[in-house]
Amino acid sequence: MLDQLEKEIVQYLTPEGKLTSVGELAWGEIPTDLKKQFFQWMTQIRIFDRKMILLQRQGRIGTYAPLEGQEAAQVGSALALSQDDWVFPSYREHGVALIMGMPMQQVILYWAGRVEGCRPPKGVRLMPPAVPIATQIPHAVGAAWAAKLRRESYVSVAYFGDGATSEGDFHEGCNFAGVFRLPAILFCQNNGYAISVPFSRQSASATVAEKASAYGFPGVCIDGNDVLAVFVTMSEAIQKARSGQGPTLIEAVTYRKGAHTTADDASRYRPSDEVEEWIYRRDPLVRYSLLLQQDGCLTKAEMEEWEEECMQKVEKAVKIAESFPKADATHLFAHVFDSLPPSLEQQKEALQHLEGGYPWEK
Structure with missing residues (x-):
């Protein structure tokens, strides 16, 4: 997958934590508070994710879909959205849900099989996670159509994995969004595998992004482990959508560090050298932490302090979720x-x- 994409992928921050030429321009325009938020949210989500895996292994929640490795794709894209925008997630967008305003304890309740976990607070425009593959894409496109018909300014975002692009719902959604030039963002987190099926066995095209040309709108392939590239690309797509220029298909090339779900054994189908490359060389949080320290935005002590605060938040949310009466x-x-x-x-x-x-x- 990497060999096919290296020449055309959009990257602002290298795996070594160095800014590219376009990355330096973007970095100078991002407020310091937002730079810190990127790190804070990625850290919070990673700590939450690891705790959820422990809860599942202890029998305290059901089967869980880990997201570690995909934090930059979720944080960079979600922080570009406004509270008025609609989000249609798949089952791996816990990070997006938290950023959009879903209380952490309710995300935990969802994975414990509780209906309360599907009900966002008032004003949070977040649909329940879609477990059937790609069914949320036509829903998101429909919401975008409603925005256009009502002359409202919100953008509708569908989050999905590379496996969803093998479904008819993806192509129907793209076609409809393109024909009617709808304010929709189709955000694909291409983590390389649809459970155990590699992307090369799903599609003869080198990228997901190039599929957009068949439907008459732009497709952009970005480094999904580069939070800066994700944020800037998402912001540009949102601006186009709000101004009536139609949809964008964004392919964030990333990698899930662990299994597809806690019921899966990824070691059976992923080569060890590939896993090592992504985990030890391309970690989204490590590269961004290096940049922050080099730039003087955050010290190592401040990062450790935030990690401790995140742990406390997660433990508090677990305690609240487990205090709910029996369903x-x-x-x-x-x-x-x-x-x-x-x-x-x-x-x-x-x-x-x-x-x-x-x-x-x-």
Whole structure:
């Protein structure tokens, strides 16, 4: 994947923590507070992610989709959005959800199988994570169409992985967005694999970004582990969308450090030299930390202090999430059918009539 992309990928910050020529120009225009926020959010999300894996291994939440390695793609893109914009995530955008305003304890509740984890606070324009692959893309495009019809200024963003580009929903969404020149951002986090299937077995094209040309709008391939390139590219795409210039397809080339989910063993299909290259040479947080220290924006002591604060925030959120009362079992039957079919209605009634707990609890 790297060999194919190196010549055309947009990069502002190298893996060694050095700014490129375009990166130096961008760095001078970014406020110091925002520079710190990039680091703070990437650190917060990584610490949260690692804690979630521990909770899953301890049986305190269900199957979980790790995101470590993809922090820059999520932080750089989400911080470019406004609170008025709509976000349509897949199941790996926990970082985006937190930045958009989803309380951390509710993200935990989602992975614990609780319906409360799907309900963002009032004013947070975040849809529930889409587990079916690519189904959120037409939804995002539909929201963008509504913005255009109503003459509203919000942008609609669909987040998805490279595997989603093999689905019809992706192509239908792109086609519709292109034909109607909608204020939509199609943000692909290409982490190289659709579970165990490498991108080279999904598509004959070298990039996802080049697919946009078939639908009449721009596609940009960026280093997804470079938070600066992500932020600037996303900001430019948003500006175009708000000004009526139509959609953009952004391909953020990144890598998940761990498995697809906690039910997966990535060592069975990913070569060890590839994993080592991405984990030890291309880490998004390491390269950005080097830049901050070299530039004098943050000291190592300040970074360590923030890490400790992040840990405390995560522990507090876990405590709140686990203090919720036991879930009502009838939630299993909610939010799927407007009117339950007879077979499910019978099951629901039987569950409601159980006395003294479930048989296995007696």
